[in-house]
Amino acid sequence: MQIYLPIAEVSVNAFLLLGLGGMVGVLSGMFGVGGGFLMTPLLFFIGIPPAVAVATEANQIVASSFSGVLAHFRRRTVDFKMGFILQIGGLIGAALGVVVFNYLKALGQVDLLVTLCYVVFLGVVGVLMFIESLNAIRKARKAGGSPPPKRRQRGWVHALPFKMRFRTSGLYISVIPPIIVGICVGILAAIMGVGGGFIMVPAMIYILGMPTKVVVGTSLFQIILVTAFTTMLHATTNYTVDIVLAVLLLVGGVIGAQIGTRIGVKMKAEQLRILLALMVIVVCLKLATDLLFTPSELYSLGAAGGH
């Protein structure tokens, strides 16, 4: 069934969009990532104009993250206090990110730098997570299923002032590292046009030392606020939020997120992480091949004035 999108001004297959939304929704619920890093390139591929794809994707992430976070909220696996503190950093970072983005745009190479950002960050995060979770699985097998050591980080993170107790996460740490993590993720999110979950999740686990089960819910909670802010920004300045496209994606997305959350509960944390790592690596390789191999069409068309 073909459907015409009023803002994107293209006709697309409605079932294709529902399917894509569902698939990304499952991942969103399972891993606590918004799925933007997967969905945005997929939307480009089916012919949605990039500006519309990025803006509409933000709106769809609000829906699937909200759907996912409710399930986590019922199980009390959302650390609201940590979420808000990360958010403070996130908003500062997003504002800085927009400045950086506009500077790159003035240089005329924003597309390349965005793709390079994706390749580098997805590559590093994916490989690190993959190695770490592989080791964790191996260790768990050798020790006959004994739990991994609980406190990995005892260094600089715990030596900083302004300590605060995060009951849900079972942490007593300074607020400085979460704010710095929030800022860094905010900058990247604004430049790469995603919620930033795929960076936030590893940062929470490896830098802040939060338990994996809490990480997913807290990350979703934080993503809702960031993407809601982004949606409003795009809707009021660029007029690029396509509500018909968003509805199609989010109907598939919210159902997918529910299924994903339930799959996530049944799986072990290490397995969850290794899957996320593999997926991140696959997307990274796909983007890298676009940069490395000779494209079939050397020329591309764009609207004058924009990028």
Added chain:
Amino acid sequence: MMKRILTAVFLMLPLPAMAEEVVLGLSKNQVAITTSFDGSDILVFGAVKRETPINTEEPLEVIISIEGPSEPIVVRRKENRFGIWVNTDSLEVDRAPSFYAIATTAPFHEVLSDVEDLRHHVSIDRAIRSVGAPQNISDAEAFTDAVIRIREGKGLYQLLEGQVALDQQTLFRTRIDMPADLTEGNYITRILLTRNGVVVSKYEAVVDVRKVGLERFLFNMSREQPFWYGIMSLIIAIAAGWGASAAFSMLRNN
């Protein structure tokens, strides 16, 4: 117009330039873009009205074109730098129609001479205009060629040689397919009658391509009330998220 009459007088042609006139019919003069819009086709038909006997020495040819609204576009070219493909050169094309189809009764170069093409901007090459290529680009033509190639691939530019049926040098008709991703605006339908490669008569009509119904409402709202449009998007997103979550927990409890 003045120039043409003067030329005609100067050449002492037996007939005045407008001795043959077009009477046109369009299967539709409005294309409504609805939610289920999936492209459209337009039947262009008409007759040649004349008060003098048919000129049988030089055959009459018909050129029918439909041209969508023009927008300036930027064409970028990738080059291999340090092992990766990056956009390097770019060229701004000042005028390129978003849609352009030409149908003719015979091969294009037989129905219209280069001089007339230059004057009336008929061929796809002539419909695209780019002025002032930057110093560093020596092959500006490669960029305009790329515009044509990419848009032909999407069915946005079409050259339909020999697709106009002409009966008795009087009745003509053709059908032009328009793809689904049309830009809104006035589409100019132009009929040119030519003899020996020279335009003898010209006629223009407008096809209005417009979003209607829900498409129109949403488009207008996003432009006129962007804040509330954004809020509406968020409410729908949160309601859908909450609805799915509630539905699934009910399913599980039962």
